[in-house]
Amino acid sequence: MKKICIIGLGYVGLPLAAAFAKKYTVVGFDINEPRVEELNNDFDRTLELNKEQLVEVKDSITYSCNLDDIKDANIYIVTVPTPIDSSNRPDLTPLVKSSQMIGRVLKQDDIVIYESTVYPGVTEEVCVPQLEAASGMTFNKDFFCGYSPERINPGDKEHTVTKILKITAGSNPEIADEVDELYKSIITAGTHKASSIKVAEAAKVIENTQRDVNIALVNELALIFDTMGIDTNDVIEAAATKWNFIKLKPGLVGGHCIGVDPYYLTFKAEELGYKPNLILGARQINNGMGKYIAEKTIKKMIKNDKKIKDSNILVLGVTFKEDCPDLRNTKVTDIVDELQEYGANVDIYDPWVDLEETKTHFNHELMERNPFESDKKYDSIIVAVAHEQFKKLTEDDYKSISTQKEILIDIKGIIKNPTWRL
Incomplete structure (x- = not known):
């Protein structure tokens, strides 16, 4: 038995x-x-x-x-x-x-x-x-x-x-x-x-390495198209009409697998004398997305005559994926860290996260109260995770907690009329 x-x-x-x-x-x-x-x-x-x-x-x-x-x-x-x-x-x-x-x-x-x-x-x-x-x-x-x-x-x-x-x-x-x-x-x-x-x-380690490399390609394309003033999501929708196009969206790559597993393969490859440039290049691109999003937010604020130092910025979502409490290797914290380097005050709200659990994964405190139920106003709002609760928010909801010339940064493509979308 x-x-x-x-x-x-x-x-x-x-x-x-x-x-x-x-x-x-x-x-x-x-x-x-x-x-x-x-x-x-x-x-x-x-x-x-x-x-x-x-x-x-x-x-x-x-x-x-x-x-x-x-x-x-x-x-x-x-x-x-x-x-x-x-x-x-x-x-x-x-x-x-x-x-x-x-x-x-x-x-x-x-x-x-x-x-x-x-x-x-x-x-x-x-x-x-x-x-x-x-x-x-x-x-x-x-x-x-x-x-x-x-x-x-x-x-x-x-x-x-x-x-x-x-x-x-x-x-x-x-x-x-x-x-x-x-x-x-x-x-x-x-x-x-x-x-x-x-x-x-x-077999296991290449499953996630393949996804990491593919997402890195889309992220790099997003950076290129952003400099051209082209909406990456519109490009992807058009390209996806071809039967063999792999439809992926740009974004943060965190979690317990995709953002970690490739390093196991590259470690062994380098130990054996082979330099896995493609895989390491993909990791570099994906690891840089948080910094890019934060910098884009700052630029949009400057363009709208908003102060940066001591500004109030709200980040919605901190888990590494939607509708899940998993905080492991979340890259949302890269955005928060970068914004704080500029002197901004950053509030983080995530209804899926156990507040005690956050202490074991990173040093940032989360809001206990729903920001849409308070009187605090924000100079910029970043939607970082596509939780179902956030998909239900309306333009009026965002406007209600924003200072004049609201700035909405949409990482996940769930806001109807964002100021900027990745």
Whole structure:
């Protein structure tokens, strides 16, 4: 009888644990004690699962911070974050520590499956040695490994974990089959068994690298068209009438995947002596968009005879995508930081964000009160995230909280008559 342990109960781990709990006995492990306590009380602050969904699997899942509670599992699935450091280098600390911890409870014939995004080789070259050292056992003799990259889309209630086709891989052919069958038992969309763990690792990291490069192209086009006085969105709509045109919109590239994963691939490429100029160039373009938007806002204010120092600017939305509380690697803060460099007073409002949660991701405070319910006036308003609440705002709404000659900066293309649109 399989008992599955999910290590890491964030946006990836919790939905996966709940999906497995419908068919197996599951223990969800996380080092964040408040998180575990909330889940035991049927509350998920990521909003990926509601109370009803948590209650549904309550009898077959245990949430814990205690290592003793995971000792009797025979399949360990690691879903911890794989961030980058301040120099854009992979930070494998969560993976290493998770592997060391699992190694202390590893038993004969156990399988450890990694879902975290990494560069090709991490599972077998970084994680496996940690498992062997901590357990005293031999890889592919006493214990085995698999890799099945996560494809969670935070906030998406349609493409949930079981409805997204899953790549699987194992450390030998028999384990590859076993890992594939395990995921097939819950993934209704089916699986794709990769030829090796490295192939599966590479497939995952290029999924988001491809999107990053494509978005960078559109962002660069937006910068070019802006200097020409052409509306980029009008250009895209026209070009998209061709059947094979990839329709993407310009914007900020943040989040836990697209803005991070390419650095895992470029790190490994450079380590091997290859300079990935296209990928790094795309990263540079996308990372510069926040600064460009802030500068454009300042220029529009100057053109309208508005003071810059001590001006009041409102930023609507701070999450990395719409209708989701996820703040990881949000690039809206780049806009805020740049505006504050000019001496502007910046208020940030986002109805989706837990105010306490913001403190763990960046240093800016968020407004507790809806700005449209106050008497404060703003010299400029930047719509940074396309939350449904913001799509319902009217020209009169914006006018009601603006000083004379209102300036509306629209990053997401949801305002009817903006002063400037990316």
